[in-house]
Amino acid sequence: MRFLQLLTLLSLLLLVIVPPTSATFYTNVSSIPPSHLLNATRSAWETFSKLAGCHVGDKAEGLSKLKQYFRRFGYISSSVADNNFTDDFDDVLKSAITTYQNNFNLKSTGKLDAPTLQQIVKPRCGNPDIISDMNAGKKLRTVARYSFFPGKPKWPKKNRELTYAFVPRNNLTEEVKNVFARAFTRWADVTPLNFTRSESVVGADIVIGFFAGEHGDGEPFDGPMGTLAHASSPPTGMFHLDGEEDWLISGEDVNRRKILPVTSVVDLESVAVHEIGHLLGLGHSSVEDAIMYPAIAGGDRKVELAKDDIEGIQRLYGDGSSGRRSETSGGDEFGGGLVFRLSLIVTCMLLVCW
Numbered sequence: 001m002r003f004l005q006l007l008t009l010l011s012l013l014l015l016v017i018v019p020p021t022s023a024t025f026y027t028n029v030s031s032i033p034p035s036h037l038l039n040a041t042r043s044a045w046e047t048f049s050k051l052a053g054c055h056v057g058d059k060a061e062g063l064s065k066l067k068q069y070f071r072r073f074g075y076i077s078s079s080v081a082d083n084n085f086t087d088d089f090d091d092v093l094k095s096a097i098t099t100y101q102n103n104f105n106l107k108s109t110g111k112l113d114a115p116t117l118q119q120i121v122k123p124r125c126g127n128p129d130i131i132s133d134m135n136a137g138k139k140l141r142t143v144a145r146y147s148f149f150p151g152k153p154k155w156p157k158k159n160r161e162l163t164y165a166f167v168p169r170n171n172l173t174e175e176v177k178n179v180f181a182r183a184f185t186r187w188a189d190v191t192p193l194n195f196t197r198s199e200s201v202v203g204a205d206i207v208i209g210f211f212a213g214e215h216g217d218g219e220p221f222d223g224p225m226g227t228l229a230h231a232s233s234p235p236t237g238m239f240h241l242d243g244e245e246d247w248l249i250s251g252e253d254v255n256r257r258k259i260l261p262v263t264s265v266v267d268l269e270s271v272a273v274h275e276i277g278h279l280l281g282l283g284h285s286s287v288e289d290a291i292m293y294p295a296i297a298g299g300d301r302k303v304e305l306a307k308d309d310i311e312g313i314q315r316l317y318g319d320g321s322s323g324r325r326s327e328t329s330g331g332d333e334f335g336g337g338l339v340f341r342l343s344l345i346v347t348c349m350l351l352v353c354w
Contacts (some may be wrong), residue, residue: 023210023243025176025268028250032265044068044226045121058089068074070096074130085344103129103286123266124295125274126219126230129284144291146312149233154281154316155193156235159205165198167209176268179249180208183272185253186303187280190310191317203236206279210243225264225298228271231278239275267301276324277309281316286307309318 026032046061048069054060064085070076070086075096094110101108104119105247155162164184166172177197184195198204214220219230221242229241241247247268277292290308305313 022170023241025173025249026246026247027175027246027263032246032248042300043121043123044222044224048120051112052114052117053112054089055080056089056091056094059087060089061087061089063089063093066120067093067096070100072128074128075100080203105286105288119295122295122297123225123228125271125278125284126221126227127256127278127284129294135311144235145286146290146308147283147285148312148316149283152281152316153233155205159253160192160196161196163196163198163203164206164208164239165201165204167201167207168200170210172241176249179269180272183276183303186273186305187276187313188320190305190320191280191313192320193280193317204237206237206239208239208241210241211230212243215240225266226294228266229275231275234279234281237277238281241271241275264298266296266298267303270296270300273303273305277313280313282312283313315320 016026030118048066051060051062051066054063054072066085067076067085070093071078076092097112097116098108098110100106100120101110101116106115107113109116109237116176132216164180166180167175181197186189187193188195201207212221217238217240218225219227221240221244223242224246228245229239231240232238246265248265249268260302273291274294274296282292284294285308287293287306287308289302290306292312296302
């Protein structure tokens with residue numbers, strides 16, 4: 001436990017010397033350049049498409065990178081092999097693909113068929129799937145498919161008034177900050193938690209920033225249409241977004257799932273609502289309509305919590321009324337006090353450095 005806390009502190013300290021990036025935001029659909037509509041198929045993982053049809057026994061350039069993809073998201077254990085993956089389609093890769101297909105409710109073939117590759121190349125959350133036990137190869141549950149981080153960490157009972165702040169050097173506009181306010185409200189409406197924006201990172205429970213590439217936490221971003229964002233489990237409060245994505249910040253068309261037929265612009269509120277779920281303790285869900293489903297296509301907007309999301313978060317905190325008086329048992333505060341104090345120390349250092 002103490003080792004994990006020290007790793008958390010190290011990751012936070014690294015952020016002190018990693019400069020944030022200035023992301024690109026579009027205020028509405030009509031402001032998106034035509035080139036972004038025509039170039040909708042670009043993806044950090046687009047090259048995987050050429051691997052269609054590969055199966056056990058094949059050897060093809062790019063399979064080693066696909067193995068790294070599966071390792072990053074938890075489908076290949078770090079204990080199975082090191083980073084020197086080969087381009088052989090071996091049993092390790094077949095097992096990873098089969099588990100991936102189960103998690104995403106695809107036909108379990110163990111092959112790189114078209115539906116599987118279409119899912120792989122979608123932009124997604126940078127948090128792993130298997131570590132949060134999404135389905136983890138188990139028989140699918142018939143009702144709830146939400147999941148938690150190992151140990152079910154959550155914000156402690158004494159901390160129900162959470163604050164969030166933005167990395168100063170991102171220079172975000174009020175319009176952008178309001179997107180996050182709306183996202184936090186969606187979770188506040190179904191839990192006993194309240195979220196208040198702080199103008200200083202000092203003492204904030206959650207710190208939000210846009211970064212590019214390697215930014216100090218060991219989870220580098222990979223450019224447009226790859227990993228969009230990632231967030232830590234409670235109570236660390238780290239929320240990072242890829243500054244090289246093009247983000248849509250409009251709140252219009254709230255009830256529309258598809259903003260545009262095709263686009264390489266990502267809806268910011270959709271991603272923010274998802275990552276806040278991680279900040280509160282939820283892992284990924286295999287329910288496609290759930291906010292905690294890990295992938296979202298460009299042009300999609302998904303901001304309304306699904307039944308699966310609500311049931312999952314209320315298992316941790318209770319609902320917005322009775323949950324303020326009592327909680328469902330079984331949570332783990334994951335050494336909350338110490339990690340919180342470490343976060344406070346580092347945010348103070350951030351303020352000094354900036």
